Amino acid sequence: MEFFRQVFVIAHKDVRAELRTKEAVNASLAFALVILLLFSFAFDPESETTREISGGLLWIVFAFAGALILNRSFARELPNDCLDGLIAAPISGAALFLGKALANYALVVAVELVSLPVFSIFYNVHLGAQLPELLLVLALGAWALTVIGTMFSALTVNIRLREVMLPMLTYPILSPALMGAMRLTTDLVLGTAIGKDTVMWLKLLIGFDVMYTAAALMLVEFVLVG
């Protein structure tokens, strides 16, 4: 119980700090909007083929915009040596990691929920038909992005070229999850429910989430404390 209270305190602190400045969320949302705009030049936004690749487009937006939030997660603690204070606090590394991950998750999901309707309007995509399943895929994909991103945010916080290294490390690891999320999202946007052919991608997403959450919780102590 104590563990979850610590997790909640960290998550609460992070969300509150972010809501006061809104720097990461605003940057992330603006960035998502810019990518959505740029895609309209890369593809004909009216055509049917754009709808067929819409899952891929959407997840590229989420992954890029999410990286901005995740980059700030540990970097925010650098001024005034807050990170050292957090590590020295009488809580386990796992609690610190999970708290930060939950806060990031809330922010990433918030950005996704705002950019989803924008995407649907700009690209004339109907989300209504399979909305609950789409939200499930969104939630699972966002957790994959968050857990990997938060872990590598902790890993890269003190190293040179932090902003470059985080995406460089995150996206290749994330690729199976992104593959699954893109495939499912495309199907759901086109109005096909998750069926026999696609349910394994859902399983892949869940498996990915579970495995990497476990691995991160086990290994984060090494990253934070050494």
Place this chain on the structure above:
Amino acid sequence: MRDKILWILAIAAVALLTRDILVMVDLPPEKMQGAIFKIIFFHVPMAMTAMAACGVALIASVLFLVTKNFLYDALAVSVTEVGLAFLAANLITGSIWGRNQWGIWWAWDARLTSALVCWILYASYLMLRRAIDEPTQRATFSAVFSIFCFIDVPIVIFSIKWWRTQHPQPVFWGGGSIPAGWYAIALWQLLAMLLLGTVLTMIRLRDEESQREIESMRRMAHAF
């Protein structure tokens, strides 16, 4: 002692490789593909050697985190670099075969994609190492990253089966139809590649240890 073992292994690897190549030269061309099929005796063993290297890198990384012995860190980086070279060779030989048989250098089929993802994963491991200066931090962080990479490999590989695939189904140990004698060549060739990989890793390991020694001497010189 270690140098002697290294020499013996190196000579064995070269001898085995020469013998394999001589045997392969004598093989008749395949009915459909012609002589290009012989590339498979490099392509497949190289992939397996690269996979073995991933496994060794995982073990070395875990052992480093447990023992904090820098020898394991040196082993992890050495074996990863060698494995990356083998995987690159695997991708290149596959690409040559694909150009000859499919008419294209690269197809975005799942198996090729997953091999490429693995290559990028371990390449970013090496990039991560370069970005960290402090030795203990570098060793710890890269060990954690290596474990993360290794977890990804089976997920990436299993997603092959779910994605439509253009890659020929495995002919060795995968229900393909090939003459019985070829298994023996493939196995000998696998042994040759594993030996070659071991030799290269040992050379790289020696390199890494000398590097560490030089660094510590430099630090000592600065201290005075």
